Amino acid sequence: MRERLLTGNFHLxxxxxxxxxxxxxxxxxxxxxxxxxxxAITEEVKKSNLRGLGGAGFPTGIKWGFIPKGHQGPIYLxxxxxxxEPGTFKDRYLLEKDPHSLIEGMIISAYAIxxxxxxxxxxxxxxxxxxILRQAVEEAYAAGFLGRNILxxxxxxxxxxxxxxxxxxxxxxxxxISSLEGKKGWPKLKPPFPAVRGAFGxxxxxxxxxxxxxxxxxxxxxxxxxxxxxxxxxxxxRMYSVSGHVVRPGVYELPVSxxxxxxxxxxxxxxxxxxxxKAVVPGGSSAAxxxxxxxxxxxxxxxxxxxxxxxxxxxxxxxxxTVSIPEAxxxxxxxxxHESCGQCTPCRESTxxxxxxxxxxxxxxxxxEDLDTILDVARRGAGTTICAFYDGAVGPYISYIEKFxxxxxxxxxxx
Amino acid sequence: MxxxxxxxxxxxxxxxxxxxxxxxxxxDKRAALLPVLQLAQDACGYISLETEAYVARLFDLSxxxxxxxxxxxxxxxxxxxxxxxxxxxxxxxxxxxxAEDAIAHxxxxxxxxxxxTTKDGRVTLLxxxxxxxxxxxxxxxxxxxxxxxxxxxxxxxxxxxLQ
Numbered sequence: 001m002r003e004r005l006l007t008g009n010f011h012l013x014x015x016x017x018x019x020x021x022x023x024x025x026x027x028x029x030x031x032x033x034x035x036x037x038x039x040a041i042t043e044e045v046k047k048s049n050l051r052g053l054g055g056a057g058f059p060t061g062i063k064w065g066f067i068p069k070g071h072q073g074p075i076y077l078x079x080x081x082x083x084x085e086p087g088t089f090k091d092r093y094l095l096e097k098d099p100h101s102l103i104e105g106m107i108i109s110a111y112a113i114x115x116x117x118x119x120x121x122x123x124x125x126x127x128x129x130x131x132i133l134r135q136a137v138e139e140a141y142a143a144g145f146l147g148r149n150i151l152x153x154x155x156x157x158x159x160x161x162x163x164x165x166x167x168x169x170x171x172x173x174x175x176x177i178s179s180l181e182g183k184k185g186w187p188k189l190k191p192p193f194p195a196v197r198g199a200f201g202x203x204x205x206x207x208x209x210x211x212x213x214x215x216x217x218x219x220x221x222x223x224x225x226x227x228x229x230x231x232x233x234x235x236x237x238r239m240y241s242v243s244g245h246v247v248r249p250g251v252y253e254l255p256v257s258x259x260x261x262x263x264x265x266x267x268x269x270x271x272x273x274x275x276x277x278k279a280v281v282p283g284g285s286s287a288a289x290x291x292x293x294x295x296x297x298x299x300x301x302x303x304x305x306x307x308x309x310x311x312x313x314x315x316x317x318x319x320x321x322t323v324s325i326p327e328a329x330x331x332x333x334x335x336x337x338h339e340s341c342g343q344c345t346p347c348r349e350s351t352x353x354x355x356x357x358x359x360x361x362x363x364x365x366x367x368x369e370d371l372d373t374i375l376d377v378a379r380r381g382a383g384t385t386i387c388a389f390y391d392g393a394v395g396p397y398i399s400y401i402e403k404f405x406x407x408x409x410x411x412x413x414x415x
Numbered sequence: 416m417x418x419x420x421x422x423x424x425x426x427x428x429x430x431x432x433x434x435x436x437x438x439x440x441x442x443d444k445r446a447a448l449l450p451v452l453q454l455a456q457d458a459c460g461y462i463s464l465e466t467e468a469y470v471a472r473l474f475d476l477s478x479x480x481x482x483x484x485x486x487x488x489x490x491x492x493x494x495x496x497x498x499x500x501x502x503x504x505x506x507x508x509x510x511x512x513x514a515e516d517a518i519a520h521x522x523x524x525x526x527x528x529x530x531x532t533t534k535d536g537r538v539t540l541l542x543x544x545x546x547x548x549x550x551x552x553x554x555x556x557x558x559x560x561x562x563x564x565x566x567x568x569x570x571x572x573x574x575x576x577l578q
Contacts, residue, residue: 086545124490127559166489182448184487200442243508243549
């Protein structure tokens with residue numbers, strides 16, 4: 001049977017309310033969690049092979065374990081609801097349709113790491129999700145799931161919802177922390193990692209919405225069950241956002257062992273109008289592009305890594321055989337040029353220049369050395385910046401040109 | 416908010432109480448800068464240099480710090496905007512499914528370029544990066560809500576509803 005952990009309630013009317021959440025077993029994971037010592041929960045999460053579902057795919061339990069042992073003073077949990085990776089829309093569904101699973105996951109996670117304040121950073125454009133989430137937080141306070149002495153456990157947790165103001169870089173965890181502190185969203189040099197020195201100088205765990213929504217299910221049904229749903233290195237299911245040239249765009253929750261072909265053709269209904277497949281971006285716009293012949297890969301973190309791309313945020317963008325790849329690169333390059341925060345020179349300069357070169361190629365004004373210049377600039381800058389933003393931009397720059405070079409060359413006038 | 420001059424902000428006692436509440440939510444009150452700027456913008460329509468200086472005083476911050484923050488984020492407006500703001504996504508999925516046609520249709524119907532505001536002050540038209548609603552591509556944000564998939568017909572219907 002197909003397991004739906006995160007999306008199982010989506011079809012229910014009023015799925016966003018505390019009443020429906022409780023009727024379907026909600027907050028049972030929390031009661032189990034309070035019966036355990038905090039360290040045992042982190043161990044469960046480690047055993048579950050839950051990996052971060054925001055983009056980086058880092059093992060969640062290991063991240064929690066980086067908080068210095070015996071730390072005195074505040075520790076913060078921060079939920080990254082600054083969904084922004086092009087092609088991704090799963091967290092919006094979770095916030096609107098099942099906000100209590102996020103709240104329950106937050107309480108358990110905060111208890112595990114010893115946090116008594118949790119911040120939820122919601123992207124500013126998400127007005128409806130924010131309103132629904134705010135209502136859910138109020139309901140949880142009124143029912144005693146948030147605030148002082150939750151369920152008589154002696155554990156206290158306050159939740160603050162913080163709205164962003166429009167900047168992709170604030171989805172990067174240290175950029176998010178800067179923004180949460182009331183500054184522009186400039187990422188910070190690591191180390192120190194946020195788990196050691198994060199928001200307001202205190203140990204901070206930043207986790208994606210979907211990651212935390214999994215935690216109650218791990219508590220309810222056990223780490224082994226969760227791990228068994230996935231591959232050897234990644235447990236559970238995840239929500240794939242599928243868009244572009246497919247018959248049924250939408251969110252599909254599937255085990256991470258699903259193949260890209262099955263996702264596109266069985267779940268999303270294949271391509272419309274009898275068109276052929278040209279290319280797929282499998283993990284948000286920062287993931288390297290795959291050709292039509294490269295889609296027999298599993299959609300887990302390691303499966304896509306071995307295929308030379310990445311699972312990223314699981315945003316799958318499907319392109320049919322009418323798509324101009326140079327034009328697609330221009331659109332993607334415009335995004336990175338616009339969203340570079342400007343802090344590191346290689347990123348600030350390269351994203352701007354590469355957009356200009358991609359644009360002139362599309363306009364038929366490219367020069368024959370442009371393609372190699374883009375590849376050279378992309379390769380030199382990778383790994384030289386404070387955060388992974390530029391590395392994310394390099395994924396499409398290099399892969400679009402290497403895999404579809406003849407299409408770019410056809411647009412460049414022969415001197 | 417009483418408006419002493421165009422774009423000049425001075426908050427009401429109720430709004431100042433809300434500022435203090437927001438500042439009290441964080442271990443460092445400066446963390447409330449984004450929500451307070453949002454509050455000031457909601458009250459005043461946009462954030463002028465005078466508003467930046469006023470907000471800076473509420474936080475014991477320099478006007479330069481506030482200016483740096485305001486100019487970093489796309490949702491802060493530094494000039495008066497229309498009564499409604501339309502932001503069309505031009506990122507990859509929307510591009511594949513016709514964002515450029517949608518933008519061309521909006522430009523023609525509104526008689527403005529992207530970045531412009533209609534003469535009657537009704538609508539400001541913007542094109543923006545991914546709003547993370549690719550399942551309804553091509554799509555746009557109209558004030559607080561998401562609309563899509565866009566066709567000339569759906570766009571016309573939406574525009575009719577904006578006064």
